[in-house]
Amino acid sequence: MVSACLLVSHGSRDPRPEVAMQELAKLVIDQARSLEVEIRVGTACLELKPEPLHEQIIKFVNNCAAWEKVDLKVVPLFLLPGVHVMDDIPNEVRLARAALGEDILIELQPHLGSHCGLENFLAKQFAATMATARILVAHGSRRQGSQLRVEAIAKNLDAVTAYWSVPPSLEVQVKELINIGHRQIAILPYFLFAGGITDAIAQVIEKLQLQFPGVDLQLAEPLGASAELADLVWDLIKE
Structure with missing residues (x-):
């Protein structure tokens, strides 16, 4: 065999x-x-x-x-x-x-x-940043209930979620955190590897950084x- x-x-x-x-x-x-x-x-x-x-x-x-x-x-x-x-x-x-x-x-x-060890993996990546707020940005899915696991992980990591293909968007979540007073925000792409979408996320962050120069937007790497x-x-x- x-x-x-x-x-x-x-x-x-x-x-x-x-x-x-x-x-x-x-x-x-x-x-x-x-x-x-x-x-x-x-x-x-x-x-x-x-x-x-x-x-x-x-x-x-x-x-x-x-x-x-x-x-x-x-x-x-x-x-x-x-x-x-x-x-x-x-x-x-x-x-x-x-x-x-x-x-x-x-x-x-x-x-x-579905692996329970992913939460610890992401926690280490967040720990490498210096921020008062955290965003876990995933692709998203229109299938009902598919985001529950991501939401649970984000909650345990004291982060909010954003999605690339469904609401809430990264822009919305960044602006909401800024509005409540955060000036250091860590953003972790919940993607397997670097690619077109992670490049697009980086471009969104660059635009937001220009819009809010007094805010430190810290982009982490995908899983890799x-x-x-x-x-x-x-x-x-x-x-």
Whole structure:
């Protein structure tokens, strides 16, 4: 039996997330080796690839072992339980199972945003800033209830939430904090890697900084590929 894991991200036209995904995959392999576990780790994207996800899964399995049974864990590296996590990825996994047959065991693991260790991860990033107020800015989702986890994390970290695709926006939350007297505001992008959206967030902050020169807006980095993040991913693989 060949043990394998496929890390699934959204996909981006920006090359930086793909580079970071490959680095994270290497870190997960290092984590497995430190525990004397042999596992094959690959990456795939839900969108913006020539092949749909189920075809990427099939290709990865075939590359793992043409003549052996494969035990594959699919780990969605998504931070919110939106449509992609709850509907799209499970549907793609079902298509792959149907095509590969019973000799291939494919298990869909919990998404990254469900890991309880993310809160400590974010707390450390906030702790590296000097601010009297905190904003956790996530992508957002129109799926009902998908933001509950982010809201809970933000509350525990004494932060307010802002979203890129749904209200309240980053601009609204920054101005509200300024209106109640804060002059040092830490902003943490709740995104996996740097990319187009995190660049756009930085541009929004630059404009706000010009608008409010007496306020110190401190932009932190997104999660990024690190040994600590690889540890969280490894926990999801083992579940």
